[in-house]
Amino acid sequence: MSRVVRVCRAGRVGLVGAAGAGTGAVVLVSPSPTAAAVGGGAVLALVGGCLRSSRRLLTLAATLLFGCVLTAAVLGVPTPLVLVATVLAVLAYDLAENALALRRQVPDAATTRVELVHATATTTLAGGVAGVAYALSSLAPSGLPGVAFLGLLAGAVVLVLGLRA
Amino acid sequence: MTAGAPDERTLATRRWHGVAALAVVTTAVGVVTARPGLLLVSVVGVAVAAYASTASAPATTLALTRTVDTERPSDGETVTVTVTVENTGEAAVSDLRLVDGVPSGLAVVEGTAQFTTALRPGAIARFEYDVRAARGDHRFDPATAVVRDAGGARERRVRLVAPTRLRCVPRLGPLAPPALRALTTRHSGPRRTPTPGAGTEFVTVREYRRGDPPSRIDWRRRARTGDLATVEFAEPRALRVLVLVDARPVAYAAPGDDEVGTPDASTGHSDTAVDRSVAAAGRLFAGLLDAGHTAGLAALSPRSFWLAPGGGAGHRARGRRELALHPAFDATPPDADVDERRAVDRLVARLANDTQVVVLSPLVDESVLGAIRRLDAAGHRVSVLSPDVTGTATPGEQAARLERVGRIRSLRGRGVPVLDWRSGTSLDRALAGRRWL
Missing domain, CATH: 3.40.50 (Rossmann fold)
Incomplete structure (x- = not known):
């Protein structure tokens, strides 16, 4: 039986945005060649996942992106760069996953508006948290950023409570 | 037609679970290596995951109205379906995905029955698509709406009922029936049968029998030969x-x-x-x-x-x-x-x-x-x-x-x-x- 090949309209904005955010994250961690190499693999997986609408490749891409940020932080890439790269990595995963969900649920629909609203919400949340965390960490006189660490612990508690609920 | 009571289902999308796991790993590595940068990274992950876990299910205060430009189209006619959806609640709907319940006997020929939008309280969105009418009584199924919260952590599925009906009764273009088989009824009709009777089409001439109507007697033959003969016509019968x-x-x-x-x-x-x-x-x-x-x-x-x-x-x-x-x-x-x-x-x-x-x-x-x-x-x-x-x-x-x-x-x-x-x-x-x- 012949099948009609259909071009999906849904999710285009998210997929392009995800590729852009992923690439931006890799550029930011590029002071560390090792992190950049891991990030390059992540971007390849991300683009492959977007083209093939594969959630598996997307999960791999997200894991590699986080791996690249982690590597950059361990290898001493400046904290502001790592933080922005983290926000971009979250955004890349979020946009791509949302785009694939849209393709699955409403493949023929025009989705630009909801994708932009979604991207704005995620950017505001992740960016806001990163900014506040960085500002709090800057308040610490030296050594371990105690205030930020407390904030992290509080967040972890909220997470656990939320998961239990 | 306006939507009735929606039938609801809420589920967690679990799309942020992986981020939560990675945040925990990052925290562990940060503590072990004492890298402040890593702790900040994990703060972002934990915050996003915490948001996802605590996000409340989005509002589904939606009213759906569906109109068609004609409810009794002719066969093959293109009918425009207009769907209007309104956010009747107090909270904004940031991510609405809607699939209209097009009856299986109708094909969408222009546009799409799928729609996405974001709606502020009281806002209305409208979309149109065309279907080609086909024979039958077509009742639209409820539209399926999927509403997600801003972060996409939870979604609600609702079925929005808006009874709409298209009835298409095609005209019957008569077809001259091909040669049908020769089994006829007793009633007169158009079918010429080999049985001689009281039709108009000549079949044969036979010898006169007592009781034959005078109008059927072959008077020319009578004048020529003096014999009485009766003309038989083909009797048309109905099938x-x-x-x-x-x-x-x-x-x-x-x-x-x-x-x-x-x-x-x-x-x-x-x-x-x-x-x-x-x-x-x-x-x-x-x-x-x-x-x-x-x-x-x-x-x-x-x-x-x-x-x-x-x-x-x-x-x-x-x-x-x-x-x-x-x-x-x-x-x-x-x-x-x-x-x-x-x-x-x-x-x-x-x-x-x-x-x-x-x-x-x-x-x-x-x-x-x-x-x-x-x-x-x-x-x-x-x-x-x-x-x-x-x-x-x-x-x-x-x-x-x-x-x-x-x-x-x-x-x-x-x-x-x-x-x-x-x-x-x-x-x-x-x-x-x-x-x-």
């Missing part, structure tokens, strides 16, 4: 015909189906054998009635249908309506199967002895062959018009095609005329220049 549509699930096959006899459950096929048979049945029915014959309709289907042979404008209108709207002729296949033997026995019990039957069937299985033989054996003259749905693309299709050819031969061998109606050919063309008998 009584039942048009029987094979509408069993197996007959919902269309050209290009993987395996003939496997109906496409998704339907939307406008060229299933049943669809073609119903269209042909309507034209034959109208053609027979217009020609002065008596015609009836029946379906070989679990959703059985019977319209006894009759005549007149009311009968014609009823046949037209039933062919369009009765479930037996629906565009979607029935769930259950039918016991052909019992169905034919019931039919035979209802049929007058002089009724001939025109069977419309794709002849895709052996059971229908048995049914036709049974009708034939009961003394009814049977003719078959068979829409061909077999293909040659795959070995399976080729085998099905060969089997069908075998069935046609078998019927013809038994004296049942079969007209093979190829797919992609109009009925008029299929009948042109063909002898049915």
Whole structure:
């Protein structure tokens, strides 16, 4: 039986945005060649996942992106760069996953508006948290950023409570 | 039509679970390596995951209205469907995904029945798409709306009920019936029979018998020879015909189906054998009635249908309506199967002895062959018009095609005329220049 090949309209904005955010994250961690190499693999997986609408490749891409940020932080890439790269990595995963969900649920629909609203919400949340965390960490006189660490612990508690609920 | 009470379901998308896991790993590595940068990274991950876990389910205070530009379109007419959705609640709906419940018998030909938008409280969004009207009584299913919160952590699915109906009753383009078999009724009609009687077409001259009307006496011969002779004319008689549509699930096959006899459950096929048979049945029915014959309709289907042979404008209108709207002729296949033997026995019990039957069937299985033989054996003259749905693309299709050819031969061998109606050919063309008998 012949099948009609259909071009999906849904999710285009998210997929392009995800590729852009992923690439931006890799550029930011590029002071560390090792992190950049891991990030390059992540971007390849991300683009492959977007083209093939594969959630598996997307999960791999997200894991590699986080791996690249982690590597950059361990290898001493400046904290502001790592933080922005983290926000971009979250955004890349979020946009791509949302785009694939849209393709699955409403493949023929025009989705630009909801994708932009979604991207704005995620950017505001992740960016806001990163900014506040960085500002709090800057308040610490030296050594371990105690205030930020407390904030992290509080967040972890909220997470656990939320998961239990 | 406005939406009624929505039927709701909430679920967590779990899309942030991986981020939470990675945040925990990052925290651990940060603590071990004492890198402040890593702790900040994990703060971002933890915050996002915490948000996802605590996010409340989004509001689904939606009202849906659906309008169509005509509720009674003609066959093949393009109908524009306009769907309006309003956020009637206090909270914004940041991510709404909507799929309208287009009836399976209608095809969307322009635009799409899928829609996404974000709605502020009180905001209204509207979208349109076009469907091509097809025979039948089409009721729209509820629209399915998926609403997600801003982060996409939770989604709610609601079914928005907005009863909308399209009824399409095609006109019956009468078709001059091909040479029908010579079994006629006692009633006068258009069919010329070899039986001499009181018609107008000359048949023969015979010797005068006492009681013959004087107007039939051949007075010229009387003047010439002195003998009395009576002129016989062909007596026109009406045919009584039942048009029987094979509408069993197996007959919902269309050209290009993987395996003939496997109906496409998704339907939307406008060229299933049943669809073609119903269209042909309507034209034959109208053609027979217009020609002065008596015609009836029946379906070989679990959703059985019977319209006894009759005549007149009311009968014609009823046949037209039933062919369009009765479930037996629906565009979607029935769930259950039918016991052909019992169905034919019931039919035979209802049929007058002089009724001939025109069977419309794709002849895709052996059971229908048995049914036709049974009708034939009961003394009814049977003719078959068979829409061909077999293909040659795959070995399976080729085998099905060969089997069908075998069935046609078998019927013809038994004296049942079969007209093979190829797919992609109009009925008029299929009948042109063909002898049915």
